[in-house]
Amino acid sequence: MKKNYLIVLMVLSTFFVISFITNLLAPIFPALIQSYDIGLTLAGFFSFAFFIAYGVMSIPAGLLVQSLGEKKVMLIAFSLALFGSVLFVSMPVFAVAMLALFLIGTAMALLQVAINPLLRASGGSKHFAVFSVAAQLMFGGAATLSPLVYSALVKADAHAQGQNWLLQLVPADMTWLSMYVLFALLCVVMLVVISVVPMKKKAQAQSSQQNSIRQSLQLFKDPTVIKFFFAIVAYVALEQGVANSISVFLQTYHQLDPNTQGAQVVSQFWLSLTLGCLLGIILLKLFDAKHVLLAFSVGAVISLLTALFAGTALVLWAFPAVGFFLSIMWSVIFSLALNSVAKGHGTVSGILCTGIVGGAFASPIVGAMSELTGSLQLSLLLLLIPLGYILSVGIWAKPLIANHTFKRNSQTATLAESN
Template sequence: MKRNYLIVLLVLVTFFVISFITNLLAPIFPALIQSYSIGLTLAGFFPFAFFIAYGVMSIPAGLLVQSLGEKKVMLIAFSLALFGSVLFVSLPIFAVAMSALFLIGTAMALLQVAINSLLRASGGSKHFTVLSVAAQLMFGGAATLSPLVYSALVKADSQAQSQNWLLQLVPADMTWLSMYLLFALLCTVMLVVISVLPIKHNTQAENPQQGSIKQSLQLFKDPTVIKFFFAIVAYVALEQGVANSISVFLQTYHQLDPNTGGAQIVSQFWLSLTLGCLLGIVLLKLFDAKNVLLTFSVGAVVSLFTALFAHTELALWAFPAVGFFLSIMWSVIFSLALNSVAKGHGTVSGILCTGIVGGAFASPIIGAVSELTGSLQISLLLLLMPLGYIFSVGIWANPLVANHTLKSNPQTAKLAESN
């Protein structure tokens, strides 16, 4: 497939929409507990129902991309997300909420698999690393915006609420449901846009035999693919482990109110992760992606140690710094993985996206170790394990196509473009 910047733009917008709903769970978490009158343990099933869908559905999503193509899979995904959102708003009881969140999570898994392979095909393999960081920038921007939209929507004065038609369609004691109505509208718009855009089934162009299950299953045994799968598990566990622990850590060791000071640092963490993508795009145009990954991994280690053991002022600076150094990791790992295999990129994307399930288990493990040792500082040191594995990727990765830099050889660039 030739480079198609309109499709690249569509993929970037899709990343924004995925992040907007994925990162909504954190700000509405207290409201969920209050609305359903449940404890923290039971409330934990809300994000679990969402993220477990990645573990269950990402590999089947890869097979669907290979057989149906990216466009059809994206249409199926947004249809599922639309249905799940409407179901959530229509019957907001606990059991239905679990099913609705699983459907939405399934839709996000389908989209993640489809758009990553589509981004590589439409933007060119040699530009995939930079485009992936641009997608991460969109993802981070939506993660920052989603809580702000929620806050503005449900915390308006009573007169403004009475005039808001979204709030009029949800129960008065569940105003957070209005966000899922908004997401349903976004899904509807995306369905219309995707329907009218010409998106070619590029996987068939790579290999006519590639769409078969037998051919796809062979990739599941590829040692390179499996190693990158665990790299994705490590990254998501690291990201979620840090983000979900910030407020509790600052409250425990620095006596910061989690609803004010702690929440602000969490917001700065995501903002720093977003801003780091801007520097990442520049660095990836100047240096090999593996070297950038190694450098940012070291920066993350230093920042994490500082956040855990320094005094309050440094800790408040160090947690956002961790987010900054995490910024390019997902994009670089994913692009190195896809550029390390010659075919089956849709299936490989499915295997990699299955690794997102790592985010469902990071916080429970940290919490369990914290209770056993009596120290949250010690339990958070466990995050050095996934961080060390990510560092190792920069050593052993051997992509068939290197990221395009300003120093790239023209002949190498032509070879990369052909892949």
């Protein structure tokens, strides 16, 4: 399989842009509640509108990638995201916001389905776990930057607001909308980049095989694919459930300002996830991916419990620690999944990305349980359920291709010399 590092670089850049918008909902969550004067349960439907698109569109996106190729699908996706962002900024009423977020979510679903098998084909299947963690590194970097940019914008005083062209484009009481203006600009940049990057059809054929709808349905019935599908559901529910609750939790239980201190902790959560990816790349070159997943899952359980029940000083460390231990989960689960099937990686990627719909349900469920019990603290214990399932992946996963480690490379070289 011929490597193409220019395409790898483009894919990593795409992950950055996807993360910048996907994880924007976490820091602006308290502002959404205030702007639309709604409760936690209804506010959770902002995440629902965004992530439900993955459930609706990911499998059709897999078929679309097979039919049109990654490049055309990526161009369609960023065009759709651009339209959704402009729509959101132009008409920020609740109903239109739901539609705009669904359109942006649909675009993200198209991108996720296209770029994961493309990354595997361009970087090499044996190195996919490492490149996937590198993609998560970009993902975490953008998620770290997004809350900091938002925090800087909301700190702008009346004089600065009159001079800031971004803030001039949005209502004075909805400064958070300026983040979607930034995202629209990023979409324009990515449309130009994708248009000029050469992408051969041969590479596309390697990354997404031409399966019929019948074959796609057969893969969807595969027990291995289904188990990994639920693992993706569990991971995204866990990630979004934690991230979207941080600011509100700190405001409720520790009286911290959600727009400044809360947003900073959210940023630290994603920064820790990014740093965890750096360590993850090293660990995946030393140990089996399943063992790394098991160790990080145990660390996440301990950190989450600490974040929910410790004092303020410790909580401010514990939430970022949760991000650190979540860092390699998506990458390892996705790479284990694609390396556990012999063919149809484009379709399998579509099925797995359907699992991102887990993010649609985490916030509404946590919010509803919080309003029912009167305790956000206790409702967040529900996140131990998806975390436990992720831990189990490290036990039952049986990939056809193991991740490339220094030890395996040495053993392969020794075997070659002996032959």
